[in-house]
Amino acid sequence: MTGWTGRTAVEIADAVRRNEVTPREVVAEHLERIGRMDERFGAFRAVLAKEALAAADALADAKDRTDLPLAGVPVAIKDNVPVAGQATRNGSAASPTALAAADHETVRRLRAAGAIVIGLTHVPELCVFGTTDGAHGVTRNPWEPTRSSGGSSGGSAAAVAAGLAPIALGADGMGSIRIPCACCGLVGLKPGAGTVPCELGTNGWYGMAENGPIATTVADAWLMYQVLAGVEEPSHEPSASGPLRIAVSTRSPIPGVTVSRGWARGAREAARLLTQAGHHVEAADPPYPWWLGIAATARWTAGTANDAAHLDPRQLAPRTRRHAAIGRLVQRSPLPDTDHRSQLRDxxxxxxxxxxxLLTPALARPAPSAKDRHRRGWTTNLLANTRFSPFTPPWNLAGWPAAAVPFASSERADRSPYAVQLVAPSGSEERLLALAGDLERLRPWVRLAPVD
Structure with a gap:
């Protein structure tokens, strides 16, 4: 890569603030790369070239850019988040084509920080499943195009991994930031409940969904998180708080789901590196309750039923129709309104x-193959999602922050992505990203897929 594609958000913003490059130059280079490469990956549903260049010119005309933390940084937005003047299709042929009257608050904060919205990224229908495929196409993993980029923020992750945008906005209701970041070798943070504005769908799957950053470095993820959280003067990197007590667990939270040997080995190797960094690490399994999968699935299905309530069911994929139908049955039970969050936290x-x-594998096995999975049945998709990603849903139900961090085991012969998950109670976003920074220093990862 040459020029400004492939640079980090921190590097781009610093150069724009110093007048070393114009916002138009940065945006134009990224648009050219999208036009040349995205057909291979299917990251974007809509590329906002005209709007992005106009925003870049407006930023260039601004009298003072010195206080903009994301000055001139192109950002991709997941297509379930409203962007003014654009339709929010949410991966569905059934979704309204009406244009959003205003930006979602997260988009407004990104723009206010100087970021430039460059496009809307693909998601599976209603963001339900952990692979990104549906009415608007199949999104492929830039590292291994025969495999899925994960989901539901699969388009956002593919865009960042391929160098089409330095950062992207994702949303995570059952792992939808962490899953694609683990697939695509990226840093992804699901913030704790109430930290970043959410307001997704009808009720954010009964409070399980959160918006958060997708990036190639810890510094970029930390910067973007602070902007999304409304921090007025973002710091350059998360500060460490001394040696931490870290539990490492490779046991699946879902009974009967096995974890592949390589992914379990990688988590244990990451634990050894953190020990070398001075942290106190021990093997310990969290006390996952037996009802965990039932409670999370109840909110997942019932939330989808709410989101699909005003859509034409004939235009929904069969797996989505079934998911919503099960959700309507679940809504007749006490499950969606039972306070499982407090029970799980206690x-x-x-x-x-x-x-x-807590340190765990981010996934239980590699990404599934890239196919039109929306044409397959609900049970097939449910089982594939459960086998693939059992580690992420508990922390949506708890409402606690969790991060996916790239980590390639030294025993792997290839350089395909691998990742671990870091979890801590409410208010620990900085702690998690500081730990991620330790792993970044101890085992630097290849930031971008070798797609050129």
């Missing part, structure tokens, strides 16, 4: 009183 807090953070 169960987990003694564990986190003994440990400052």
């Amino acid at each position: 169960r987990m807090l003694p564990f986190f009183e003994r440990h400052d953070a």
Whole structure:
């Protein structure tokens, strides 16, 4: 790569503030790369070239850019988040084509920080499943195009991994930031509940969904998170708080789901590196309750039923129709409104009183193949999602922050992405990204897929 594609958000913003490059030059280079490469990956549903160049020119005309933390940085937006003047299709042929009257608050904050919206990224229909395929196409993993980029923020992750945008906005209701970041070798943070404005769909799957950053470095993820959280003067990197007590667990939270040997080995190797960094690490399994999968699935299906309530079911994919139908049955039960969040937190807090953070594999196995999975049945998709990603949903139900961090085991012969998950109680976003920074220094990852 040459020029400004492939640079980090921190590098681009610093150069724009110093007048070393114009915002138009940065945006134009990224648009050229999208036009040349995205047909291979299917990251974008809509590329906003005219709007992005106009925003770049407006930024160039601004009298003072010195206080803009994301000055001139192109950002991709997941297509379930409203962007003014654009339709929010949410991966569905059934979704309204009406144009959004205003930006979502997260988009407004990104623009206010100087970021330039460059396009809307693909998602699976209603963001339900962990692979990105549907009415608007199949999104492929830039590292391994025969495999999925993950989901539901699969388009956002593919765009960043391929160098089409330095950062992207994702949303995570059952792992939808962490899953694609793990597939695509990126840093992804699901913030804790109430930290970043959400307001997704009808009720954000009964409070499980959160918006968060997708980036290639810890510094970029930390900067974008602070902007999304409304921090007025973002710091350059997360500050460490001394040696931490870290639990490492490779046991699946879902009974009967096995974890592949390579992904379990990688988590243990990451634990050894953190020990070398001075942290106190021990093997310990969280006390996952037996009802965890039932409670998370109840909110997942019932939330989808709410989101699909005003859509033409004939235009929904069969797996989505079935998911919403099950959700309507679930809504007749007490499950969606039972306070499982408090119950799960009460169960987990003694564990986190003994440990400052939890380290697990981010996934249980590699990304599935890139196919039109929306044409397959609901049960097939449910089983594939469960086998692929059992580690992410508990922390949506708990409402606690969790991050996916690239980490390639030294025993792997290839350089395809691998990742670990870091988890801690409410208010620990900085702690998690500081730990991610330790892994970044100890085992630097290849930031971008070798797609040129």
